Amino acid sequence: MDVSSSALAREESVPEKSSFLYRGMRLPFLLIVICFAAWGLAGNLTDPLVSVFGSVFSMSALQASLVQFAYYGAYFALAVPAAWINSHLGYKGGVLIGLLLAATGGILFLPASQMMTYSMFLVALFTLAAGLSILETSANPYVMAMGPRHNATRRLNFAQSFNPVGSNLGVLLAAIFILPNVNPATAEQRASLTQEALAEMQSAELQAVMGPYLTLALVYVVIAIAIAMVRVPRYEPLLADRKRDGNMQPGSRLGRLVRNRRYAFGVVAQFFNVAAQTCTWTFTIHYVIQTLGVSDSVAGYWLQASLLVFLVSRFVMVGVMGRVDPRKLMTWMCVIGVVLSLVAVLSGNLLGAVAVVSLSACISLLFPTIYGISLEGLGQDTKYGAAGLVMAIVGGALMPLVQGWVIDITSARISYVVVALCFAVIAAFGVYVQKHPRVGEASDGDLA
Secondary structure, eight states: OOHHHHHHHHHHTSOOSSSSSOTTOHHHHHHHHHHHHHHHHHHHHHTTHHHHHHHHTTOOHHHHTHHHHHHHHHHHHHHHHHHHHHHHHHHHHHHHHHHHHHHHHHHTHHHHHHHTOHHHHHHHHHHHHHHHHHHHHHHHHHHHHTSOGGGHHHHHHHHHTTHHHHHHHHHHHIIIIIGGGSOOOOHHHHHTSOHHHHHHHHHHHHHHHHHHHHHHHHHHHHHHHHHHHSOOOOOGGGSOGGGOOSOOOSSOHHHHHHHOHHHHHHHHHHHHHHHHHHHHHHTHHHHHHHHHOOOHHHHHHHHHHHHHHHHHHHHHHHHHTTTSOHHHHHHHHHHHHHHHHHHHHHHOSHHHHHHHHHHHHHHTTHHHHHHHHHHTTOGGGHHHHHHHHHHGGGHHHHHHHHHHHHHHHSOHHHHTHHHHHHHHHHHHHHHHHHHSOOOSOOOGGGGO
């Protein structure tokens, strides 16, 4: 960095502290908020694919759950590389790379639909999610660093409120363009077909899967171009580490993060949060079909209702946080989540289906609240701390396998015991952070 640019960075590193955003950050913030909606769309467009692939390829719930394993496994695998990208290229560079890699994954659905093999769809999903892992690892701390530290968690909750907007759109697209095109033939009926007839049926079903993902790829490219063209002020918290002033903290970065009990417990809580969210939404269709005896397309609208509850609740929770301690709110919503999960297990009727849909209200505030609380005070370790919290999304890859196994040996109704256990762990984190509040106040640089 030359002298003039260094002076500029110092000049812009101490912006106004009373505002919601730093000066000149309004348009960049708006574009990143669009990213929150865009990756929510992909995530919940993917949830119904467990049921779709289970029907198309005549697989068990456990086998079909590999969809979520590939999707969230990619989040785990790419989180640390994303932190390295952010450290060397800054948050904006990470966002751009994530968007373009995600677009590549969407494009891979074209050859996957032509090859008609489950494994190729898993490759496409892994590539898509790899890009979204980089995007999310970059965008969350990027939003927190776009303004003063004292309102960083509120700013992240606001940005995250638009994630369910995309989530609802994703479920709606699946309900309109994918689920109605899945042939209701059972595995036995498919087995009785000739190879030619079965291939023709599968081709029509998989073509329906391809379309929304190709459109999604185009959307990601357009967003990336817009972000690339927008100038971002050179505030120090937004710069790559190599362009920033300041001394490195002593010791191992990993060691510092592991020894930080608040952060470490936060990673565990995030694991079970994403697990609860993914399990709830992935198997909503299974639960509704088994308990109410409706078709795939009708069950898809129950999932849509879950996402609408999530959307409304996310904005409601942001408002409630202005009056209630987020730690207490998080704890009580998790306790309610345990109760609703047990209602779903014990009832197995319309009441149980309503309880499953209502779980989305409990989930709505968890991700940004756990994220913001866990990153407080990490300073120079924030970028890699953010990666650890995104790696915790692997809970969405592992726990659906557990719930799918429970479904295979019992029923969708009994499987919601898994969700109840997830909420119990997050409630324990809420109790912990209330009993062990963060000591001291961090500076704005602590979000860098």
